[in-house]
Amino acid sequence: MAIKINYEQAKFLTSATRGNQLVEDLGAEVAFAGRSNSGKSSALNTLSRQKALARISKTPGRTQMINFFQIDPLHRLVDLPGYGYAKVPESTRLRWRNLMECYFEHRESLRGILLIMDIRHPLTPYDWQMIEWCQYYNYEIHILLNKADKFRRGPALNILQRVQNTIKGKNISIQTFSATKRKGLEEAYEVLDLWLIDR
Ligand SMILES: Nc1nc2c(ncn2[C@@H]2O[C@H](COP(=O)(O)OP(=O)(O)OP(=O)(O)O)[C@@H](O)[C@H]2O)c(=O)[nH]1
């Protein structure tokens, strides 16, 4: 398959900690969502073939802002703040929710959500909330079961199938992925291209 968009050209554009700091809603973008520590930033780096574009943290719950990366003037990748980290204070949780609501509420350019999950803990209650939220706003979802390198191929495919069965009928696509071992890139690019390129 020929990848049509030059993801490796992605450059940091800006961060938003408040709704009024979002990038102008033009062109097309894909957002990386998921629990803290699931590997959103790592997946973004791997897909853009850059080591340190998005900041990777050993401490979960660090990134509390929306980071925008520009591939070209019409295409963006967006790193969303993670959720589901127990030790985050209530005030942070509220701020997260406000910011996410501002972003999700009317985002014409948002073509789809890459929902990143740690394959060892797929579909937590927080993930279900995120799925419901995205579907309420009619955003497409593609799940990356990340950190697939933690399992051998057989067990990883078993989990994939189990999760696939659980989300059946919800119009969500899914694949295994490893940001660190760079596995599943082609499949992910295909979805990104499909979403980002105007047909
Ligand atoms: N084994 C393995 N580890 C991974 C993989 N992807 C990410 N990690 C590790 O998981 C940890 C969290 O990665 P991040 O990319 O910072 O996760 P995040 O979802 O952006 O986290 P927040 O920004 O805190 O929400 C880091 O220690 C990564 O090195 C993977 O595919 N395999």
Ligand SMILES: [Mg+2]
């Ligand atoms: Mg991150």
